Amino acid sequence: MSFLPPGAYKPAVDHWGSFQKLSKRLPEGSLAVVDKTVVGFHPGLIPALEARNPRAIVQITGGERAKNFASLEKVLSESLSLPRSGTLVVVGGGTLGDVATVAAHLLKRGVRLVQVPTTLLAAVDSSLGGKGAVDLTLRGRVVKNPVGVFHYADESWICPELFTSLSEDQHREGAIEAWKMVVCLDGPLFRRYMRKAPALDKLVKDARRLKESVCSQDPYEQTGLRRVLNFGHSFGHVLESLSRFKLSHGDAVGLGMLCALDVGRAMGVTPEKVATQVEEALKQGPGVLGRDRIASLIRRTPLGDVVELLAADKKAGKSGELRMILLTAIGSFEILDVSEATWRNLWPAWKQGIRP
Ligand SMILES: NC(=O)c1ccc[n+]([C@@H]2O[C@H](COP(=O)([O-])OP(=O)(O)OC[C@H]3O[C@@H](n4cnc5c(N)ncnc54)[C@H](O)[C@@H]3O)[C@@H](O)[C@H]2O)c1
Ligand SMILES: [Zn+2]
Incomplete structure (x- = not known):
């Protein structure tokens, strides 16, 4: 009982x-x-x-x-x-x-x-x-x-x-969230996916197994481990909100992962080679949207609005600092505070739709 x-x-x-x-x-x-x-x-x-x-x-x-x-x-x-x-x-x-x-x-x-x-x-x-x-x-x-x-x-x-x-777009949105877990948590599986794209059932089973393994260790988001599931979500949520939800959650997270890779590189946390490989995999695998979509969404956005949206995000640290999941290698990550100056430096390139 x-x-x-x-x-x-x-x-x-x-x-x-x-x-x-x-x-x-x-x-x-x-x-x-x-x-x-x-x-x-x-x-x-x-x-x-x-x-x-x-x-x-x-x-x-x-x-x-x-x-x-x-x-x-x-x-x-x-x-x-x-x-x-x-x-x-x-x-x-x-x-x-x-x-x-x-x-x-x-x-x-x-x-x-x-x-x-x-x-x-x-x-x-x-x-x-x-x-x-x-x-x-x-x-x-x-x-x-x-x-x-x-x-x-x-x-x-x-x-x-x-x-x-489900439409092709809806498949892509779901696949992006599944790849997010593979990229952060399982290097060998990532390499298998690169060799052969997984069938739908396998993608679902793998993602559920990975997510369950994280939740079982941190069911109520207390140890911080579960935060890994938010990879790509800090800027993803900003983009989703700026699009007034015309951009789907999955697509926003895909673009948010590109932003997180850029932030990781800028901070010297994500090696150049890892960022390049993951960005390529996200294009080939689930089919993440192009950086021009980031540009078109943020072109006319005042930075103050972005600061406000990031601060409203519940992943912010105790005094409102931006806390992001950054890849250290494929299959491993660190959770780090990111200064406003770091992402502001990347903003001009994002605004032009180019990789900083
Ligand atoms: N609770 C969590 O841990 C968690 C994790 C990730 C995302 N989310 C949330 O999930 C939401 C996004 O989920 P979603 O993408 O499933 O959105 P959704 O529920 O809005 O579904 C997307 C669209 O697909 C339609 N739809 C649903 N099933 C369909 C089917 N079988 N065939 C055709 N159309 C179908 C829906 O009516 C809707 O128009 C966001 O709000 C996000 O914040 C929550
Ligand atoms: Zn999500």
């Missing part, structure tokens, strides 16, 4: 198979949160859920704009009759997964959560690791994830047929 409350860390439990088959695992009377867009592509989802006699099926159109208090309230208000022993299942990408994680944490002070990631990004990253959050709008600009919880899923269902409706 386990005395762990719902949502407490436990090693990830993954089930692979069709949604039709795995949905039979869902206890009757559960609450389902489903991305409406996904339902459009996979009409069999709703009948499979209905067969489990759910309390309610809440359909929300996924997307960064849905990652807010309005969606959270919608889920919570449909869930009031869910008992504390109940289950919330979320079928969607990272945005609905994050909202549902917060809801599962708040409902009755915590109910059981099942994650069914429908984007590659959610499969390799967001559906694992217990984090959920909603965004806030600050003076007209969206600040990502300032309000959140840790609430680990009881299990995840990986249903490869759900990924068939």
Whole structure:
């Protein structure tokens, strides 16, 4: 008998198979949160859920704009009759997964959560690791994830047929987050990927194994180890915000990794050869966007806005210093404070879309 409350860390439990088959695992009377867009592509989802006699099926159109208090309230208000022993299942990408994680944490002070990631990004990253959050709008600009919880899923269902409706862009965005983990954590695997591009299932399995290994050692982000998962995210989040979320999270992180490689080189932490190899791999592998995209996003941005966005980022140190994950080699990293002067020096080159 386990005395762990719902949502407490436990090693990830993954089930692979069709949604039709795995949905039979869902206890009757559960609450389902489903991305409406996904339902459009996979009409069999709703009948499979209905067969489990759910309390309610809440359909929300996924997307960064849905990652807010309005969606959270919608889920919570449909869930009031869910008992504390109940289950919330979320079928969607990272945005609905994050909202549902917060809801599962708040409902009755915590109910059981099942994650069914429908984007590659959610499969390799967001559906694992217990984090959920909603965004806030600050003076007209969206600040990502300032309000959140840790609430680990009881299990995840990986249903490869759900990924068939993803576009090429969505594949790239997810692959970028998977490569992020390989680049920082597993040199030998990186070299294998360079020799032969991994199949989708393998990419998902490898990324989930790497992420789980980090989360198991630092489930509540206390030792600092987990920060490695934020490689590329400091400037990634800035770019995402400056684009007003027209740039997807995955693509923003891809460009943010290029910025992190530049910062690492400028500080003498990332060897030139490593930075060149990783940048090339990110282009060849997942297909990171070109540096011209960084330029077009920051060309007209006052530096003051960037300073503010970086400071609002919750990865900042105690006195607001910028703390970044920098590669020391492929498969290893350091977490270091970066002075404002360091990234300001790189800004003119970034603004022109060239490698500093
Ligand atoms: N909690 C975490 O640890 C963590 C980690 C990484 C990212 N995130 C968050 O995840 C979010 C990004 O996740 P995302 O890229 O999955 O975004 P998303 O949920 O917005 O999905 C992207 C788009 O794809 C659509 N979609 C979803 N599944 C689909 C399918 N099977 N076929 C076709 N279209 C589909 C959605 O409706 C949406 O329009 C960000 O908010 C980010 O902050 C969280
Ligand atoms: Zn991310």
